[in-house]
Amino acid sequence: MKAIVIGGGIGGMCAALALEQSGYQTEVYEAVKIIRPVGAAISIWPNGVKCLNFLGLKTQLQALGGNMAFMAYNDFQHGQTLTRFSMRPLVESVGERPYPVARADLQAMLLERYGAQRVNFGKRVSHIEQDATGVTAWFEDGSEARGDFLIAADGTHSVIRATVTGQPAERRYAGYVNWNGLVSIDESIAPADQWTTFVGEGKRVSLMPVSGNRFYFFFDVPLPQGLAEDRSSVKADLTRYFSGWAAPVQKLIAAIDPQTTNRIEIHDIDPFPRLVKGRVALLGDAGHSTTPDIGQGGCAAMEDAVVLALTLQSHSLGIEDALRRYEARRAERVKDLVLKARRRCDVTHGKQPEVTQAWYEELKQETGERILSGMQETIIGGPLA
Ligand code: FAD
Numbered sequence: 105m106k107a108i109v110i111g112g113g114i115g116g117m118c119a120a121l122a123l124e125q126s127g128y129q130t131e132v133y134e135a136v137k138i139i140r141p142v143g144a145a146i147s148i149w150p151n152g153v154k155c156l157n158f159l160g161l162k163t164q165l166q167a168l169g170g171n172m173a174f175m176a177y178n179d180f181q182h183g184q185t186l187t188r189f190s191m192r193p194l195v196e197s198v199g200e201r202p203y204p205v206a207r208a209d210l211q212a213m214l215l216e217r218y219g220a221q222r223v224n225f226g227k228r229v230s231h232i233e234q235d236a237t238g239v240t241a242w243f244e245d246g247s248e249a250r251g252d253f254l255i256a257a258d259g260t261h262s263v264i265r266a267t268v269t270g271q272p273a274e275r276r277y278a279g280y281v282n283w284n285g286l287v288s289i290d291e292s293i294a295p296a297d298q299w300t301t302f303v304g305e306g307k308r309v310s311l312m313p314v315s316g317n318r319f320y321f322f323f324d325v326p327l328p329q330g331l332a333e334d335r336s337s338v339k340a341d342l343t344r345y346f347s348g349w350a351a352p353v354q355k356l357i358a359a360i361d362p363q364t365t366n367r368i369e370i371h372d373i374d375p376f377p378r379l380v381k382g383r384v385a386l387l388g389d390a391g392h393s394t395t396p397d398i399g400q401g402g403c404a405a406m407e408d409a410v411v412l413a414l415t416l417q418s419h420s421l422g423i424e425d426a427l428r429r430y431e432a433r434r435a436e437r438v439k440d441l442v443l444k445a446r447r448r449c450d451v452t453h454g455k456q457p458e459v460t461q462a463w464y465e466e467l468k469q470e471t472g473e474r475i476l477s478g479m480q481e482t483i484i485g486g487p488l489a
Contacts, residue, residue: 105423106131108241108251110229110264112139114146115388115405116257117214121159122413123255124218131249132218133241135228135258141207143366143396144285145320147172147299147312148210149479150200151486152403155410157200158488164213169203170313170320173297175475177467180304183350186464188298189472197476198483204299204312204320206286224249232256232264232384239383253383253423255412257405260373262390268381277329278370278395278446280453283338284322285365289313293352293359302353303464306454307345309353321356326453329369338362370395372446375439380431383423387412392438397448398482400441408434411487437485444482 105128109120112134120130148156148169156165176188195201215223228244232254239254256264266272294300294311301310306326311319325345333341342357373393379386388405412430419426454460466474483489 105129105253106251108133108239108249108254109257110241110254111135111257111259111388111390112215112223112225113141113257113259113388113405114210114214114402115259115390115408116255117211117218118155118159118406118409119255119257119387119412120218121214122409123416125159126413126417128413128416131251132223133227133229133243133249134223134225137226139211141211143207143368144364145204145206145312145314146210146402147202147204147399148406149202149399149403149483150195150198151483151488152406153200153203154486154488155403155406158410159217161213161217164217165203165205168205168209168213168315169201170205170315171297172202172204172299172312174295175299175472176295176301177470178300178302178350180302180307180309180349180353183302183352186303186467187470187472189470189476191476193472194476194479194483197480198489204314206314206316206318206320209315229258229263232267234381234383253385253427255385255387256390257387258390260371260389260393262386264384265386265390268384268386269376269378273373273376275371275373275393278372278449278453279455280324280326280370280449281331281333282322282324282368282370282396283342283365284320284368285360286314286318286320287356287359287361289317289319290355290359293356294319302350303452303467304349306452306457306460308452309346309349309356311356321360324453333367335362335365335367338365338367370449372442375442377435377439378431379435380427383427385412385427385430391434392442394442394445395449397445397452398441400445400482403486404438404441407437407486414487433487440485441482
């Protein structure tokens with residue numbers, strides 16, 4: 105049995121690895137010649153980590169992950185700590201650590217495991233067709249590929265999605281812009297073993313450690329869509345938006361390299377129940393696009409991959425039956441993640457200013473218990489809980 109996997113991002117590579125581990129042949133087709141992920145880094149929460157462990161990547165991931173032993177929220181103006189707590193209770197309850205990792209490192213790890221030379225780069229799928237025995241994908245260069253089934257992991261702008269769901273999906277602007285990148289760790293900005301977030305005015309500035317003595321940083325600002333801002337204006341833009349913020353934030357703005365800082369208008373897509381049609385399955389952002397507010401989009405793609413492979417491996421009534429079961433196992437879970445992230449997004453980014461203000465007040469009373477239990481609930485909803 106051969107699977108055609110469209111997309112060589114996190115979802116596609118995890119799907120290919122999981123399917124091969126379950127005894128399926130795979131061919132991966134990736135549109136671009138060189139993958140340039142949209143973000144600088146990603147936090148892989150224990151539900152995602154367990155999926156990568158399952159794919160045999162435990163040691164490699166540990167070498168790439170930052171040590172996020174503590175979590176803290178700081179006041180935006182003076183930088184004083186609103187709350188700070190250990191991540192240990194979460195790690196002990198779910199049985200695994202979270203690992204923030206640089207995206208380039210994660211992508212390289214997945215490609216190396218699969219064999220980068222085996223990925224068909226520069227192959228952009230234009231359309232697909234299925235019949236009673238398999239699926240054919242056509243590429244923009246006129247070539248085609250055929251398999252017994254097809255996994256569409258072609259991301260949030262998926263060209264395959266509509267053939268599965270029967271209708272185009274609208275991407276919804278979440279109301280804020282995110283800038284992200286990597287800088288060398290500087291402990292006068294934030295501790296090296298902590299996820300630190302400065303909050304105020306519906307904005308946030310966050311730092312997480314990744315390997316190589318680097319912080320993954322991001323800035324969020326509620327803004328209209330389509331502003332004329334890019335890398336050339338990034339320092340001036342951030343200086344303006346974060347005027348009056350604490351000294352570590354100003355230091356971070358001074359330290360960033362505009363050439364490697366990404367600016368992204370954050371979107372999601374209303375959850376939809378249909379992830380499968382016949383021999384074609386959506387996976388990762390193609391099947392569920394979320395705001396990054398609970399750091400679960402990539403983790404959900406990893407979960408999809410593991411559930412897909414285990415479902416195919418453990419059922420024998422044919423591909424279409426197994427894919428339907430994959431859909432049944434994933435649809436509610438990914439809907440929950442997208443909606444949970446959306447709720448978090450609205451509170452964090454001042455959609456209703458009084459609700460956001462109340463959250464800032466709550467943070468002053470937070471012992472860690474409430475925040476960690478919310479995370480735990482998300483994590484134990486994963487397939488390898
Ligand atoms: P993608 O990574 O988009 O990969 C899709 C691939 O398909 C791409 O390589 C693309 O080139 C290829 N492709 C597209 N069209 C075609 C085509 N027609 N033919 C062939 N190939 C095609 N998630 C987390 O878990 N934790 C986080 O901390 C986190 N932080 C985030 C921060 C930001 C700012 C953003 C924007 C997202 C974040 N996410 C996070 C979400 C995460 O990045 C995505 O969920 C994840 O990258 C989805 O992987 P994917 O493989 O489905 O899609």
